[in-house]
Amino acid sequence: MKLIRTFGKSAAEATSMIEQIAARGATSTATVAPAVKKIVADVKRKGDKALRAYAEQFDGLTPGQDILVDPAEMEAAWNALPKALKAAMKEAAANIHAFAEAQMPEDWIIEPASGVRTGQIIRPLDAVGCYVPGGRYPLPSTVLMTTLPAQVAGVERIVVCSPNPAQETLAAAHLCGVTEFYRVGGAQAIAMLAYGTESTPPVTRIVGPGNLYVTAAKQLVSQDCGIDMPAGPTEIVVTSDLGDPLGIATDLVAQAEHDPETLAIFITTNEPLGKEVLKQVKLLAKKNKLAKQSLEARGAIFVCEHPREAQALTNMLAPEHLTVDHPDDLQWVRNAGSVFIGPHSPQSMGDYVSGPNHVLPTGRTGRLRGGLSVMDFLKLITVQQYTAKGLAKLGPHAIALAEAEGLVGHAESVRARLNP
Structure with missing residues (x-):
């Protein structure tokens, strides 16, 4: 230094x-991009067969071992934890859950003009994939940080992937109520989450940190599946x-x-x-x-x-x-x-x-966004409603703007309702 x-x-x-x-x-992913493209393409094309082959090659999966973790194994991992670690995980989970609840946005409606109502409704994503690294250190805290905000958001299907997961990681998943946990990592896990296989449906968004291969794979699949940010x-x-x-x-x-x-x-x-x-x-x-x-x-x-x-x-x-x-x-x-x-x-x-979440922006991405939050698992859908009176007030302005842009069909769709 x-x-x-x-x-x-x-x-x-x-x-x-x-x-x-x-x-x-x-991060620069150029050095691993060719290998990642091949892995993602193989899993996308060959499904479970390619996923298992790569998991056995890179993730410590043994022949005949299930990729999907039995919930009983997660429960056993939790039961085997020392009391002090259980207490620490429970305290962390409660604080993360409370923080995510405080972040939740609300539905609202305003009336910008008489007879005009506009607003937003909040809806959760259908399914998310939470990636938990399993390399140099076990990261049970990342299980808490990724799955709990998704639960608060109301996501129905929460999938966790982690290569050769440690007992602490499995225990954290049990504490969070995770029922779909795959012992697979790297680009192969990202491909499974993004595109699905014969036995695993795809998710809507992938979140969580990872190594260079994970980051490169997330960037690659981001055209087809949402991601949080490069790590x-x-x-x-x-x-x-x-x-x-x-x-x-x-x-x-x-x-x-x-x-x-x-x-x-x-x-x-x-x-x-x-x-x-x-x-x-x-x-x-x-x-x-x-x-x-x-x-x-x-x-x-x-x-x-x-x-x-x-x-x-x-x-x-x-x-x-x-x-x-x-x-x-x-x-x-x-x-x-x-x-x-x-x-x-x-x-x-x-x-x-x-x-507050520990999945945070790096590489100056902090200029663009904050860390992972409940908002990463939600959609803000805008709504609008007009009465005849409201349309009569604002409709002429919309017609003027549409005609200025040369979009006569847009103007007519308003005009037809003004003069039925």
């Missing part, structure tokens, strides 16, 4: 580093002039241990604080090989000359996770996946139990 001033003699070097970071995408390496930015050096350092190291490609940035105008954070990060990373690798590759501390510069840099980076000093800082935050405020709000709390 390197400390660099954005002003003075090091300004040009800092600008170059910042431009490289800002130019990042969510890239974890990102953390801490923008602070007042924070505790040890607390900041632990957050940087914690997120850096996710992936060797993690982006870990500290932005400050307080150079002594920056130097102390750098010292603490080096000490902590000695005990964490993966975090050390990540921090050495993509870790930086930027010392800015003015707070406005620090704020502008933060928004330019549009980080997945952002920590700031005070609630007043929310006034300048424009681009971020999830914001953590103050010294007592470690980012790891958001990964597990706070309630």
Whole structure:
């Protein structure tokens, strides 16, 4: 991890580093695209046969083992958990569920003119696929984060896919009431969800993080099936002039241990604080090989000359996770996946139990959208109704606009009702 001033003699070097970071995408899938295209095409064409072949090759599925997990296996996994972990999962599930309920939009109707009623109705998607990674670490928390908002939204069919699922992952699925869980991952799981097989109907949208193959497959099938967002390496930015050096350092190291490609940035105008954070990060990373690798590759501390510069840099980076000093800082935050405020709000709390979703935008996608939410599982359908009086009031305006566009049929469809 390197400390660099954005002003003075090091300004040009800092600008170059910042431009490289800002130019990042969510992830580059070019290296795996050919393999992913073949896998997706095979599963789409050959169905269950190809799905099983790839699951046995890549996902640890044994010959004769069912791809669909028996609910009894999920229940047994739950029963085998230690009491403390059960309690933690229950608390996390309750908070995630409550947060999703608070996010739910409502049906409404307004009357913009006499005899004219317009509004919206909310409807859930029919079926969703929730992808849960099963690689470096088991991620039972991702089961909670993806399935519970879908349940709150009212989705009838919720499908979970995870390769070689850990006991904790199966237990989390039981807690969430999941009944359709497939022990398959990678591009083959995405293809199954998007296109279906002889034994598995397709879903309407696929959500959840994954590796490069999963991301490439989601992008490939997005022409035919909805997806949430491309998932890239974890990102953390801490923008602070007042924070505790040890607390900041632990957050940087914690997120850096996710992936060797993690982006870990500290932005400050307080150079002594920056130097102390750098010292603490080096000490902590000695005990964490993966975090050390990540921090050495993509870790930086930027010392800015003015707070406005620090704020502008933060928004330019549009980080997945952002920590700031005070609630007043929310006034300048424009681009971020999830914001953590103050010294007592470690980012790891958001990964597990706070309630807001931990499936968040990376690669500057935070400029375009926030994290996964109940809205990803809903449709907002607009409605409108006219009485004769309302049509008489607004109809002539519609006719004028239609005729200006040369769409005479549109004008006539209104005129015919004005003069029956």
